Amino acid sequence: xxxxxxxxxxxxxxxxxxxxxxxxxxxxxxxxxxxxxxxxxxxxxxxxxxxxxxxxxxxxxxxxxxxxxxxxxxxxxxxxxxxxxxxxxxxxxxxxxxxxxxxxxxxxxxxxxxxxxxxxxxxxxx
Amino acid sequence: xxxxxxxxxxxxxxxxxxxxxxxxxxxxxxxxxxxxxxxxxxxxxxxxxxxxxxxxxxxxxxxxxxxxxxxxxxxxxxxxxxxxxxxxxxxxxxxxxxxxxxxxxxxxxxxxxxxxxxxxxxxxxxxxxxxxxxxxxxxxxxxxxxxxxxxxxxxxxxxxxxxxxxxxxxxxxxxxxxxxxxxxxxxxxxxxxxxxxxxxxxxxxxxxxxxxxxxxxxxxxxxxxxxxxxxxxxxxxxxxxxxxxxxxxxxxxxxxxxxxxxxxxxxxxxxxxxxxxxxxxxxxxxxxxxxxxxxxxxxxxxxxxxxxxxxxxxxxxxxxxxxxxxxxxxxxxxxxxxxxxxxxxxxxxxxxxxxxxxxxxxx
Numbered sequence: 001x002x003x004x005x006x007x008x009x010x011x012x013x014x015x016x017x018x019x020x021x022x023x024x025x026x027x028x029x030x031x032x033x034x035x036x037x038x039x040x041x042x043x044x045x046x047x048x049x050x051x052x053x054x055x056x057x058x059x060x061x062x063x064x065x066x067x068x069x070x071x072x073x074x075x076x077x078x079x080x081x082x083x084x085x086x087x088x089x090x091x092x093x094x095x096x097x098x099x100x101x102x103x104x105x106x107x108x109x110x111x112x113x114x115x116x117x118x119x120x121x122x123x124x125x126x
Numbered sequence: 127x128x129x130x131x132x133x134x135x136x137x138x139x140x141x142x143x144x145x146x147x148x149x150x151x152x153x154x155x156x157x158x159x160x161x162x163x164x165x166x167x168x169x170x171x172x173x174x175x176x177x178x179x180x181x182x183x184x185x186x187x188x189x190x191x192x193x194x195x196x197x198x199x200x201x202x203x204x205x206x207x208x209x210x211x212x213x214x215x216x217x218x219x220x221x222x223x224x225x226x227x228x229x230x231x232x233x234x235x236x237x238x239x240x241x242x243x244x245x246x247x248x249x250x251x252x253x254x255x256x257x258x259x260x261x262x263x264x265x266x267x268x269x270x271x272x273x274x275x276x277x278x279x280x281x282x283x284x285x286x287x288x289x290x291x292x293x294x295x296x297x298x299x300x301x302x303x304x305x306x307x308x309x310x311x312x313x314x315x316x317x318x319x320x321x322x323x324x325x326x327x328x329x330x331x332x333x334x335x336x337x338x339x340x341x342x343x344x345x346x347x348x349x350x351x352x353x354x355x356x357x358x359x360x361x362x363x364x365x366x367x368x369x370x371x372x373x374x375x376x377x378x379x380x381x382x383x384x385x386x387x388x389x390x391x392x393x394x395x396x397x398x399x400x401x402x403x404x405x406x407x408x409x410x411x412x413x414x415x416x417x418x419x420x421x422x423x424x425x426x427x428x429x430x431x432x433x434x435x436x437x438x439x440x441x442x443x444x445x446x447x448x449x450x451x452x453x454x455x456x457x458x459x460x461x462x463x464x465x466x467x468x469x470x471x472x473x474x475x476x477x478x479x480x481x482x483x484x485x486x487x488x489x
Contacts, residue, residue, distance in 0.1 A: 036158070036161065036162050036355075037161065037162055037163045037447075039422060039445045040420060040421070040422070058474065060421075060422050060445075062162050062163065062355075062359060062422075062444060062445045062447065063162065063355055063358075063359075063444070065422070065424065
Protein backbone atom coordinates (compact mmCIF):
# COMPACT_ATOMS: atom_id res chain seq x y z
CA UNK A 1 0.00 0.00 0.00
CA UNK A 2 1.25 3.39 -1.02
CA UNK A 3 1.48 6.33 1.43
CA UNK A 4 3.28 9.30 -0.15
CA UNK A 5 5.39 11.31 2.30
CA UNK A 6 4.58 14.76 0.94
CA UNK A 7 0.79 14.60 1.42
CA UNK A 8 -1.51 15.37 4.32
CA UNK A 9 -4.34 13.04 5.28
CA UNK A 10 -7.78 12.97 6.92
CA UNK A 11 -9.38 10.30 9.05
CA UNK A 12 -11.96 9.93 6.26
CA UNK A 13 -9.14 8.67 4.02
CA UNK A 14 -8.65 11.70 1.81
CA UNK A 15 -5.31 13.14 0.90
CA UNK A 16 -4.47 16.82 0.50
CA UNK A 17 -1.64 18.40 -1.44
CA UNK A 18 -1.17 22.08 -0.74
CA UNK A 19 0.23 24.61 -3.23
CA UNK A 20 -0.08 28.15 -1.88
CA UNK A 21 -3.70 28.44 -0.81
CA UNK A 22 -4.93 25.85 -3.33
CA UNK A 23 -5.30 22.25 -2.22
CA UNK A 24 -5.65 19.21 -4.45
CA UNK A 25 -7.81 16.56 -2.82
CA UNK A 26 -8.29 12.87 -3.56
CA UNK A 27 -8.86 9.60 -1.74
CA UNK A 28 -6.03 7.43 -0.46
CA UNK A 29 -4.77 4.13 -1.77
CA UNK A 30 -6.25 2.54 1.37
CA UNK A 31 -9.66 4.08 0.60
CA UNK A 32 -9.74 2.93 -3.01
CA UNK A 33 -8.75 -0.60 -2.05
CA UNK A 34 -11.46 -0.73 0.61
CA UNK A 35 -14.07 0.59 -1.83
CA UNK A 36 -13.16 -1.79 -4.62
CA UNK A 37 -14.01 -1.12 -8.24
CA UNK A 38 -15.17 2.47 -8.47
CA UNK A 39 -18.01 2.97 -10.91
CA UNK A 40 -19.04 6.60 -10.43
CA UNK A 41 -17.51 9.70 -8.95
CA UNK A 42 -20.18 12.33 -8.52
CA UNK A 43 -19.06 15.83 -7.58
CA UNK A 44 -21.49 18.66 -8.21
CA UNK A 45 -20.17 21.28 -5.83
CA UNK A 46 -17.89 23.27 -8.14
CA UNK A 47 -18.17 26.96 -7.30
CA UNK A 48 -19.54 26.28 -3.85
CA UNK A 49 -17.86 27.31 -0.64
CA UNK A 50 -18.25 24.60 1.94
CA UNK A 51 -17.27 24.07 5.56
CA UNK A 52 -14.76 21.53 6.77
CA UNK A 53 -16.31 18.02 6.87
CA UNK A 54 -19.18 18.99 4.57
CA UNK A 55 -20.00 16.46 1.84
CA UNK A 56 -18.58 17.60 -1.50
CA UNK A 57 -19.43 14.49 -3.50
CA UNK A 58 -19.93 10.74 -3.50
CA UNK A 59 -17.99 7.76 -4.77
CA UNK A 60 -19.84 4.64 -5.82
CA UNK A 61 -18.22 1.25 -6.03
CA UNK A 62 -20.02 -1.90 -7.13
CA UNK A 63 -21.09 -2.74 -3.59
CA UNK A 64 -20.92 0.56 -1.69
CA UNK A 65 -21.56 4.27 -1.76
CA UNK A 66 -19.27 6.62 0.15
CA UNK A 67 -19.56 10.31 0.79
CA UNK A 68 -16.57 12.57 0.24
CA UNK A 69 -15.89 15.04 3.04
CA UNK A 70 -14.12 18.34 2.58
CA UNK A 71 -10.79 18.15 4.49
CA UNK A 72 -10.74 21.91 5.20
CA UNK A 73 -13.15 24.75 4.50
CA UNK A 74 -12.92 26.37 1.11
CA UNK A 75 -14.29 26.93 -2.36
CA UNK A 76 -14.39 24.01 -4.79
CA UNK A 77 -12.55 25.47 -7.80
CA UNK A 78 -12.37 22.54 -10.13
CA UNK A 79 -13.28 18.88 -10.42
CA UNK A 80 -11.26 16.27 -12.27
CA UNK A 81 -13.36 15.91 -15.44
CA UNK A 82 -11.58 12.74 -16.45
CA UNK A 83 -13.32 10.88 -13.65
CA UNK A 84 -16.75 11.08 -15.25
CA UNK A 85 -15.62 8.79 -18.07
CA UNK A 86 -12.80 7.00 -16.27
CA UNK A 87 -13.67 6.64 -12.57
CA UNK A 88 -11.31 3.65 -12.43
CA UNK A 89 -8.44 6.15 -12.36
CA UNK A 90 -9.20 6.49 -8.66
CA UNK A 91 -8.37 2.80 -8.28
CA UNK A 92 -5.35 2.74 -10.57
CA UNK A 93 -3.72 6.06 -9.65
CA UNK A 94 -5.33 7.51 -6.51
CA UNK A 95 -2.60 10.09 -5.88
CA UNK A 96 -2.11 11.09 -9.52
CA UNK A 97 -4.64 10.98 -12.33
CA UNK A 98 -7.33 9.96 -9.86
CA UNK A 99 -7.31 13.31 -8.02
CA UNK A 100 -10.80 14.68 -7.35
CA UNK A 101 -11.00 18.42 -6.69
CA UNK A 102 -9.00 21.60 -6.43
CA UNK A 103 -9.97 23.68 -3.45
CA UNK A 104 -9.27 27.29 -2.50
CA UNK A 105 -8.57 27.00 1.20
CA UNK A 106 -10.44 29.59 3.30
CA UNK A 107 -8.29 29.38 6.40
CA UNK A 108 -4.79 28.01 6.06
CA UNK A 109 -4.55 27.36 9.79
CA UNK A 110 -7.02 24.49 9.35
CA UNK A 111 -4.32 22.64 7.42
CA UNK A 112 -2.55 22.06 10.71
CA UNK A 113 -5.39 19.82 11.82
CA UNK A 114 -4.62 17.28 9.08
CA UNK A 115 -2.53 14.15 9.67
CA UNK A 116 0.98 13.60 8.47
CA UNK A 117 1.86 10.34 6.76
CA UNK A 118 3.00 8.53 9.90
CA UNK A 119 -0.15 9.44 11.82
CA UNK A 120 -2.31 8.35 8.90
CA UNK A 121 -0.48 5.02 8.61
CA UNK A 122 -1.24 4.40 12.27
CA UNK A 123 -4.85 5.41 11.67
CA UNK A 124 -5.28 2.65 9.08
CA UNK A 125 -3.21 0.15 11.05
CA UNK A 126 -0.07 0.04 8.89
CA UNK B 127 -19.92 -9.50 18.80
CA UNK B 128 -17.34 -10.89 16.45
CA UNK B 129 -16.20 -13.65 18.81
CA UNK B 130 -19.68 -15.15 18.73
CA UNK B 131 -19.69 -15.59 14.96
CA UNK B 132 -19.65 -19.17 13.76
CA UNK B 133 -16.77 -20.22 11.55
CA UNK B 134 -16.91 -22.36 8.45
CA UNK B 135 -14.66 -25.41 8.60
CA UNK B 136 -12.10 -23.85 6.23
CA UNK B 137 -12.02 -20.46 7.93
CA UNK B 138 -8.22 -20.55 8.26
CA UNK B 139 -7.82 -21.25 4.54
CA UNK B 140 -9.85 -18.17 3.63
CA UNK B 141 -7.80 -16.01 5.95
CA UNK B 142 -4.55 -17.39 4.54
CA UNK B 143 -5.84 -16.60 1.04
CA UNK B 144 -6.21 -12.98 2.14
CA UNK B 145 -10.00 -12.95 2.09
CA UNK B 146 -11.85 -10.06 3.60
CA UNK B 147 -14.06 -11.72 6.21
CA UNK B 148 -17.40 -10.18 7.20
CA UNK B 149 -20.24 -11.21 9.48
CA UNK B 150 -23.03 -12.75 7.42
CA UNK B 151 -25.99 -14.73 8.76
CA UNK B 152 -24.16 -15.34 12.02
CA UNK B 153 -21.02 -16.63 10.30
CA UNK B 154 -17.71 -15.03 9.51
CA UNK B 155 -17.68 -15.37 5.72
CA UNK B 156 -15.28 -14.47 2.90
CA UNK B 157 -16.86 -11.55 1.05
CA UNK B 158 -13.91 -10.80 -1.22
CA UNK B 159 -10.58 -12.43 -2.04
CA UNK B 160 -9.01 -10.15 -4.63
CA UNK B 161 -11.27 -7.98 -6.73
CA UNK B 162 -15.02 -8.22 -7.11
CA UNK B 163 -15.21 -7.70 -10.85
CA UNK B 164 -12.40 -10.21 -11.47
CA UNK B 165 -14.13 -12.76 -9.27
CA UNK B 166 -17.48 -12.13 -10.95
CA UNK B 167 -16.06 -12.47 -14.45
CA UNK B 168 -14.07 -15.58 -13.54
CA UNK B 169 -17.37 -17.29 -12.75
CA UNK B 170 -19.07 -15.99 -15.91
CA UNK B 171 -16.18 -16.88 -18.22
CA UNK B 172 -14.20 -19.68 -16.58
CA UNK B 173 -14.68 -21.05 -13.07
CA UNK B 174 -14.81 -19.96 -9.46
CA UNK B 175 -15.32 -21.64 -6.10
CA UNK B 176 -17.51 -20.35 -3.28
CA UNK B 177 -17.35 -21.77 0.22
CA UNK B 178 -21.01 -21.64 1.16
CA UNK B 179 -20.74 -24.02 4.09
CA UNK B 180 -22.87 -21.66 6.15
CA UNK B 181 -25.95 -22.99 4.34
CA UNK B 182 -28.19 -25.29 6.38
CA UNK B 183 -28.96 -28.93 5.58
CA UNK B 184 -31.75 -31.01 7.08
CA UNK B 185 -32.52 -34.69 6.50
CA UNK B 186 -36.23 -35.56 6.37
CA UNK B 187 -37.06 -39.26 6.64
CA UNK B 188 -40.14 -41.34 7.06
CA UNK B 189 -42.99 -43.06 5.30
CA UNK B 190 -44.93 -39.83 5.17
CA UNK B 191 -41.97 -37.62 4.19
CA UNK B 192 -43.46 -36.77 0.79
CA UNK B 193 -46.80 -35.92 2.35
CA UNK B 194 -45.09 -33.71 4.93
CA UNK B 195 -43.12 -31.81 2.28
CA UNK B 196 -46.23 -31.39 0.15
CA UNK B 197 -47.78 -29.67 3.14
CA UNK B 198 -44.88 -27.39 4.18
CA UNK B 199 -43.47 -26.42 0.77
CA UNK B 200 -45.15 -24.52 -2.05
CA UNK B 201 -43.81 -26.52 -5.00
CA UNK B 202 -45.12 -29.93 -6.06
CA UNK B 203 -42.88 -32.54 -4.47
CA UNK B 204 -44.73 -35.36 -6.25
CA UNK B 205 -42.98 -34.57 -9.55
CA UNK B 206 -39.55 -35.30 -8.02
CA UNK B 207 -37.77 -38.58 -8.63
CA UNK B 208 -34.70 -40.05 -6.96
CA UNK B 209 -31.74 -37.76 -7.66
CA UNK B 210 -33.87 -34.74 -8.58
CA UNK B 211 -33.66 -31.30 -6.96
CA UNK B 212 -36.42 -28.70 -6.71
CA UNK B 213 -36.44 -25.01 -5.83
CA UNK B 214 -39.27 -24.24 -3.44
CA UNK B 215 -40.34 -22.15 -0.49
CA UNK B 216 -41.81 -22.63 2.96
CA UNK B 217 -44.92 -20.46 3.19
CA UNK B 218 -45.83 -19.20 6.66
CA UNK B 219 -49.38 -18.85 7.96
CA UNK B 220 -49.42 -15.04 7.60
CA UNK B 221 -49.11 -14.70 3.84
CA UNK B 222 -45.33 -14.59 3.69
CA UNK B 223 -42.36 -16.92 3.30
CA UNK B 224 -40.42 -18.57 6.12
CA UNK B 225 -37.55 -19.33 3.73
CA UNK B 226 -36.72 -20.42 0.22
CA UNK B 227 -34.92 -23.72 -0.14
CA UNK B 228 -33.83 -26.64 -2.28
CA UNK B 229 -35.51 -30.01 -1.86
CA UNK B 230 -33.39 -33.05 -2.79
CA UNK B 231 -35.12 -36.40 -3.22
CA UNK B 232 -32.90 -39.32 -2.21
CA UNK B 233 -35.84 -41.73 -2.32
CA UNK B 234 -39.54 -41.48 -1.63
CA UNK B 235 -38.93 -41.82 2.11
CA UNK B 236 -35.85 -39.61 2.39
CA UNK B 237 -35.24 -36.01 1.35
CA UNK B 238 -32.58 -33.39 2.05
CA UNK B 239 -33.51 -29.75 2.49
CA UNK B 240 -30.97 -26.98 1.90
CA UNK B 241 -31.91 -23.71 3.58
CA UNK B 242 -30.49 -20.24 4.15
CA UNK B 243 -27.94 -19.93 6.95
CA UNK B 244 -29.78 -16.97 8.46
CA UNK B 245 -32.94 -19.06 8.81
CA UNK B 246 -31.64 -22.43 10.02
CA UNK B 247 -33.16 -22.16 13.48
CA UNK B 248 -36.37 -20.52 12.30
CA UNK B 249 -36.88 -23.17 9.59
CA UNK B 250 -36.09 -26.02 11.96
CA UNK B 251 -38.63 -24.80 14.52
CA UNK B 252 -41.23 -24.14 11.85
CA UNK B 253 -40.81 -27.61 10.36
CA UNK B 254 -40.92 -29.28 13.78
CA UNK B 255 -44.03 -27.35 14.66
CA UNK B 256 -45.75 -28.55 11.49
CA UNK B 257 -44.53 -32.10 11.67
CA UNK B 258 -47.79 -33.89 12.34
CA UNK B 259 -46.70 -36.59 9.88
CA UNK B 260 -44.34 -38.45 12.16
CA UNK B 261 -41.29 -37.77 10.00
CA UNK B 262 -37.82 -37.93 11.45
CA UNK B 263 -35.66 -34.86 11.00
CA UNK B 264 -31.96 -34.31 11.49
CA UNK B 265 -30.03 -31.05 11.27
CA UNK B 266 -26.63 -31.88 9.74
CA UNK B 267 -25.67 -28.26 8.96
CA UNK B 268 -22.67 -28.19 11.29
CA UNK B 269 -21.13 -31.37 9.87
CA UNK B 270 -21.22 -30.48 6.19
CA UNK B 271 -19.16 -28.21 4.00
CA UNK B 272 -20.57 -26.95 0.72
CA UNK B 273 -18.48 -25.72 -2.18
CA UNK B 274 -20.16 -24.17 -5.19
CA UNK B 275 -17.94 -24.72 -8.22
CA UNK B 276 -19.50 -22.44 -10.77
CA UNK B 277 -18.79 -21.32 -14.31
CA UNK B 278 -18.54 -22.80 -17.82
CA UNK B 279 -15.24 -24.54 -17.02
CA UNK B 280 -16.42 -26.05 -13.72
CA UNK B 281 -17.42 -29.30 -15.40
CA UNK B 282 -14.02 -29.69 -17.05
CA UNK B 283 -12.26 -29.28 -13.74
CA UNK B 284 -14.54 -31.66 -11.85
CA UNK B 285 -14.50 -34.29 -14.59
CA UNK B 286 -10.85 -34.87 -13.71
CA UNK B 287 -11.79 -35.73 -10.12
CA UNK B 288 -14.57 -38.25 -10.50
CA UNK B 289 -15.94 -41.21 -12.42
CA UNK B 290 -19.47 -39.87 -11.95
CA UNK B 291 -20.93 -39.04 -15.34
CA UNK B 292 -21.25 -35.28 -14.90
CA UNK B 293 -22.03 -34.65 -18.56
CA UNK B 294 -25.27 -36.60 -18.41
CA UNK B 295 -26.53 -34.72 -15.36
CA UNK B 296 -29.50 -32.50 -16.02
CA UNK B 297 -29.85 -29.11 -14.37
CA UNK B 298 -31.24 -29.52 -10.85
CA UNK B 299 -30.22 -33.14 -10.38
CA UNK B 300 -27.67 -34.73 -8.06
CA UNK B 301 -25.55 -37.83 -7.63
CA UNK B 302 -23.71 -39.37 -4.72
CA UNK B 303 -20.30 -40.90 -5.21
CA UNK B 304 -16.56 -40.54 -4.94
CA UNK B 305 -14.87 -37.27 -5.86
CA UNK B 306 -11.12 -36.65 -5.47
CA UNK B 307 -10.83 -40.02 -3.77
CA UNK B 308 -13.34 -38.95 -1.13
CA UNK B 309 -16.35 -41.20 -0.65
CA UNK B 310 -19.84 -40.16 0.31
CA UNK B 311 -19.87 -36.87 -1.60
CA UNK B 312 -22.94 -35.33 -3.19
CA UNK B 313 -22.51 -33.56 -6.50
CA UNK B 314 -25.45 -31.35 -7.40
CA UNK B 315 -26.00 -29.61 -10.74
CA UNK B 316 -27.26 -26.46 -9.05
CA UNK B 317 -25.97 -23.01 -8.19
CA UNK B 318 -26.90 -19.42 -7.58
CA UNK B 319 -24.99 -17.78 -10.41
CA UNK B 320 -26.58 -18.76 -13.72
CA UNK B 321 -23.12 -19.65 -14.95
CA UNK B 322 -23.49 -23.43 -14.80
CA UNK B 323 -21.49 -25.75 -12.64
CA UNK B 324 -21.99 -27.86 -9.57
CA UNK B 325 -22.35 -27.71 -5.83
CA UNK B 326 -20.41 -30.24 -3.79
CA UNK B 327 -21.52 -31.41 -0.36
CA UNK B 328 -18.71 -32.97 1.63
CA UNK B 329 -18.31 -33.94 5.29
CA UNK B 330 -16.15 -31.47 7.22
CA UNK B 331 -13.43 -34.08 7.82
CA UNK B 332 -12.83 -34.23 4.05
CA UNK B 333 -13.43 -30.57 3.26
CA UNK B 334 -9.81 -29.47 3.17
CA UNK B 335 -8.80 -32.28 0.83
CA UNK B 336 -11.74 -31.52 -1.45
CA UNK B 337 -10.97 -27.79 -1.56
CA UNK B 338 -7.36 -28.44 -2.55
CA UNK B 339 -8.35 -31.03 -5.16
CA UNK B 340 -10.80 -28.62 -6.81
CA UNK B 341 -8.16 -25.90 -7.10
CA UNK B 342 -5.56 -28.31 -8.41
CA UNK B 343 -7.96 -29.64 -11.03
CA UNK B 344 -9.15 -26.16 -11.94
CA UNK B 345 -5.77 -24.45 -12.11
CA UNK B 346 -5.45 -24.89 -15.87
CA UNK B 347 -8.83 -23.19 -16.33
CA UNK B 348 -7.94 -20.24 -14.12
CA UNK B 349 -10.20 -21.26 -11.24
CA UNK B 350 -10.17 -18.80 -8.31
CA UNK B 351 -11.91 -18.51 -4.95
CA UNK B 352 -14.91 -16.17 -5.09
CA UNK B 353 -16.49 -14.28 -2.21
CA UNK B 354 -20.04 -13.45 -1.26
CA UNK B 355 -19.73 -10.03 -2.91
CA UNK B 356 -19.55 -11.54 -6.37
CA UNK B 357 -22.12 -14.16 -5.40
CA UNK B 358 -24.55 -11.30 -4.90
CA UNK B 359 -23.77 -9.53 -8.18
CA UNK B 360 -23.97 -12.85 -10.05
CA UNK B 361 -27.35 -13.79 -8.60
CA UNK B 362 -28.71 -10.29 -9.15
CA UNK B 363 -27.81 -10.46 -12.85
CA UNK B 364 -29.95 -13.60 -13.00
CA UNK B 365 -32.80 -12.01 -11.07
CA UNK B 366 -32.63 -14.71 -8.39
CA UNK B 367 -34.36 -13.73 -5.16
CA UNK B 368 -32.35 -13.35 -1.98
CA UNK B 369 -34.20 -14.11 1.22
CA UNK B 370 -34.20 -11.03 3.44
CA UNK B 371 -33.96 -8.72 0.41
CA UNK B 372 -36.48 -9.73 -2.22
CA UNK B 373 -38.60 -12.17 -0.23
CA UNK B 374 -39.31 -12.37 3.48
CA UNK B 375 -41.91 -13.17 6.13
CA UNK B 376 -44.33 -10.70 4.53
CA UNK B 377 -44.07 -11.34 0.78
CA UNK B 378 -46.19 -13.87 -1.07
CA UNK B 379 -44.38 -16.05 -3.60
CA UNK B 380 -47.00 -14.90 -6.10
CA UNK B 381 -45.98 -11.26 -5.58
CA UNK B 382 -42.31 -12.26 -5.83
CA UNK B 383 -42.70 -13.80 -9.28
CA UNK B 384 -42.36 -17.26 -7.78
CA UNK B 385 -45.68 -18.51 -9.10
CA UNK B 386 -43.72 -21.18 -10.95
CA UNK B 387 -42.81 -22.81 -7.63
CA UNK B 388 -46.27 -22.31 -6.11
CA UNK B 389 -48.51 -25.16 -7.16
CA UNK B 390 -52.22 -25.20 -6.39
CA UNK B 391 -52.83 -28.78 -7.55
CA UNK B 392 -52.15 -29.68 -3.92
CA UNK B 393 -52.82 -27.93 -0.67
CA UNK B 394 -50.04 -26.52 1.51
CA UNK B 395 -49.77 -24.18 4.47
CA UNK B 396 -51.86 -21.08 3.70
CA UNK B 397 -52.31 -22.11 0.05
CA UNK B 398 -55.81 -20.63 -0.17
CA UNK B 399 -54.42 -17.20 0.64
CA UNK B 400 -51.84 -17.33 -2.16
CA UNK B 401 -54.36 -18.82 -4.57
CA UNK B 402 -56.59 -15.82 -3.96
CA UNK B 403 -53.72 -13.45 -4.70
CA UNK B 404 -53.11 -15.32 -7.92
CA UNK B 405 -56.77 -15.16 -8.91
CA UNK B 406 -57.53 -11.61 -7.78
CA UNK B 407 -54.19 -10.06 -8.63
CA UNK B 408 -51.43 -8.95 -6.30
CA UNK B 409 -51.26 -5.40 -4.92
CA UNK B 410 -47.51 -5.32 -5.54
CA UNK B 411 -45.17 -7.28 -7.77
CA UNK B 412 -41.45 -7.86 -7.90
CA UNK B 413 -39.91 -6.46 -11.07
CA UNK B 414 -36.44 -6.18 -12.52
CA UNK B 415 -35.21 -2.87 -13.91
CA UNK B 416 -32.17 -1.48 -15.67
CA UNK B 417 -30.87 2.03 -15.20
CA UNK B 418 -31.05 4.36 -18.21
CA UNK B 419 -29.46 7.29 -16.40
CA UNK B 420 -26.11 6.72 -14.77
CA UNK B 421 -26.54 5.47 -11.22
CA UNK B 422 -26.57 2.40 -9.06
CA UNK B 423 -29.79 1.36 -7.37
CA UNK B 424 -29.47 0.05 -3.81
CA UNK B 425 -31.77 -1.72 -1.37
CA UNK B 426 -34.49 0.54 0.13
CA UNK B 427 -34.22 3.29 -2.49
CA UNK B 428 -37.63 4.59 -3.55
CA UNK B 429 -39.11 3.73 -6.94
CA UNK B 430 -41.13 6.58 -8.48
CA UNK B 431 -43.29 7.38 -11.48
CA UNK B 432 -42.59 10.28 -13.81
CA UNK B 433 -44.55 12.63 -11.53
CA UNK B 434 -42.42 11.73 -8.51
CA UNK B 435 -45.09 9.61 -6.79
CA UNK B 436 -43.62 6.71 -4.86
CA UNK B 437 -44.70 3.45 -6.50
CA UNK B 438 -42.40 1.01 -4.75
CA UNK B 439 -39.05 0.19 -3.21
CA UNK B 440 -35.81 -1.36 -4.40
CA UNK B 441 -35.06 -4.72 -2.73
CA UNK B 442 -31.77 -5.54 -4.48
CA UNK B 443 -29.51 -3.46 -6.66
CA UNK B 444 -25.99 -3.29 -7.93
CA UNK B 445 -23.78 -2.28 -10.78
CA UNK B 446 -23.80 -5.28 -13.14
CA UNK B 447 -20.21 -6.26 -13.94
CA UNK B 448 -21.38 -8.13 -17.06
CA UNK B 449 -23.65 -5.41 -18.45
CA UNK B 450 -21.79 -2.41 -17.09
CA UNK B 451 -24.89 -0.66 -15.84
CA UNK B 452 -27.02 -0.41 -12.78
CA UNK B 453 -29.61 -3.16 -12.33
CA UNK B 454 -32.09 -3.85 -9.58
CA UNK B 455 -35.22 -5.53 -8.38
CA UNK B 456 -38.05 -4.13 -6.34
CA UNK B 457 -41.74 -4.24 -5.61
CA UNK B 458 -44.03 -1.85 -7.48
CA UNK B 459 -47.75 -1.36 -7.84
CA UNK B 460 -49.17 -3.58 -10.61
CA UNK B 461 -49.60 -0.87 -13.26
CA UNK B 462 -45.80 -0.49 -13.55
CA UNK B 463 -44.82 -4.12 -14.07
CA UNK B 464 -44.81 -4.35 -17.86
CA UNK B 465 -41.36 -4.60 -19.36
CA UNK B 466 -40.39 -1.38 -21.09
CA UNK B 467 -42.26 0.80 -18.58
CA UNK B 468 -40.34 3.89 -17.60
CA UNK B 469 -39.75 4.29 -13.88
CA UNK B 470 -37.48 6.43 -11.74
CA UNK B 471 -35.18 5.52 -8.88
CA UNK B 472 -34.63 8.08 -6.16
CA UNK B 473 -30.86 8.05 -5.76
CA UNK B 474 -29.70 10.62 -3.24
CA UNK B 475 -32.68 12.86 -4.02
CA UNK B 476 -32.25 12.65 -7.76
CA UNK B 477 -34.89 10.87 -9.81
CA UNK B 478 -32.88 8.81 -12.24
CA UNK B 479 -34.55 7.12 -15.17
CA UNK B 480 -34.79 3.34 -15.37
CA UNK B 481 -36.81 0.84 -17.39
CA UNK B 482 -38.67 -2.26 -16.27
CA UNK B 483 -36.87 -5.25 -17.68
CA UNK B 484 -37.55 -8.96 -18.06
CA UNK B 485 -35.56 -11.24 -15.78
CA UNK B 486 -32.91 -12.52 -16.02
CA UNK B 487 -30.97 -9.39 -16.96
CA UNK B 488 -28.31 -11.59 -18.47
CA UNK B 489 -29.91 -13.57 -21.28
